[in-house]
Amino acid sequence: MTTEQLHAEILRKKSFLCIGLDVDLDKIPQHLLDTEDPIFEFNKAIIDATHDLAVAYKPNTAFYEAYGLKGWHALEKTINYLNQRHPEIFTIADAKRGDIGNTSAMYAKAFLEDLAFDSVTVAPYMGRDSVEPFLAVKNKFTILLALTSNGGAYDFQTQKTDEGELYKTVLKTSRTWQNSGNLMYVIGATKAEYFSEVRRIVPDSFLLVPGVGAQGGSLKEVCRYGMNDIIGLLVNSSRGIIYAGNGEDFAEMARAEAYTMQQEMCEIIIDSQLSKALDIR
Numbered sequence: 271m272t273t274e275q276l277h278a279e280i281l282r283k284k285s286f287l288c289i290g291l292d293v294d295l296d297k298i299p300q301h302l303l304d305t306e307d308p309i310f311e312f313n314k315a316i317i318d319a320t321h322d323l324a325v326a327y328k329p330n331t332a333f334y335e336a337y338g339l340k341g342w343h344a345l346e347k348t349i350n351y352l353n354q355r356h357p358e359i360f361t362i363a364d365a366k367r368g369d370i371g372n373t374s375a376m377y378a379k380a381f382l383e384d385l386a387f388d389s390v391t392v393a394p395y396m397g398r399d400s401v402e403p404f405l406a407v408k409n410k411f412t413i414l415l416a417l418t419s420n421g422g423a424y425d426f427q428t429q430k431t432d433e434g435e436l437y438k439t440v441l442k443t444s445r446t447w448q449n450s451g452n453l454m455y456v457i458g459a460t461k462a463e464y465f466s467e468v469r470r471i472v473p474d475s476f477l478l479v480p481g482v483g484a485q486g487g488s489l490k491e492v493c494r495y496g497m498n499d500i501i502g503l504l505v506n507s508s509r510g511i512i513y514a515g516n517g518e519d520f521a522e523m524a525r526a527e528a529y530t531m532q533q534e535m536c537e538i539i540i541d542s543q544l545s546k547a548l549d550i551r
């Protein structure tokens with residue numbers, strides 16, 4: 271998928287919602303536990319109930335790896351289901367990988383080629399040669415952790431270096447890497463006050479924004495400072511949507527939550543289009 275296609279999909283659905291598929295067997299409805307593959311059945315029900323409201327899905331691989339072979343198999347079934355039923359939807363393997371070059375190449379093969387996700391999250395700490403193997407995969411995106419939503423982000427990412435805060439070095443330096451056009455960045459919704467600075471460095475890139483909902487980030491603030499001419503945001507909510515209910519009607523409850531977010535996004539998109547048309551931004 272290209273960013274132009276993603277942008278078109280955002281305008282068509284009036285949504286830049288990414289739904290996080292972080293499946294925890296302790297939290298899913300009891301009745302699913304009797305099925306052969308509870309994780310996949312849960313994901314399938316959530317996808318069926320929300321696919322017209324979301325432009326992206328993001329399984330966090332930790333929630334699948336934790337269940338061993340069964341978990342990995344459920345992940346594979348989930349991405350296959352998405353790719354077959356909804357090829358227009360952008361998929362993100364939230365795996366946070368990155369290692370020496372030949373190892374990164376294997377991670378890239380696993381997530382972008384074999385599992386065929388559209389993108390994978392990658393940690394920047396090991397530098398250029400740890401990220402370029404991901405960037406080398408054509409028509410796929412590498413989503414680099416730049417300024418994360420957690421409290422620990424202040425331990426390193428906002429520390430001052432000679433070039434400014436470390437996250438800025440990550441943004442600037444990564445733009446010099448080969449195939450940097452295939453980069454997107456993770457910027458946490460809980461760090462809304464940093465979005466203007468981020469946009470100064472990467473005005474055109476898509477940002478994956480986790481941290482609304484359960485972590486308390488504000489969608490309005492993120493949009494105010496982070497939106498660009500092509501919207502440029504994928505705002506993720508995981509627990510806030512998928513665990514909105516845990517009875518037989520869990521999928522409808524998830525839909526209701528996703529609908530509320532999509533409606534808010536719809537208003538923001540329409541407002542931004544109006545401002546653009548009137549040239550009052």
Ligand SMILES: O=c1ccn([C@@H]2O[C@H](COP(=O)(O)O)[C@@H](O)[C@H]2O)c(=O)[nH]1
Pocket residue numbers: 290292330364417418419420456457458480481482483484485506507508509510
């Ligand atoms: O900075 C980051 C990077 C990744 N995440 C991941 O996003 C989801 C958030 O889940 P919620 O339930 O909506 O809080 C989860 O998979 C995280 O590992 C993040 O939160 N912050």
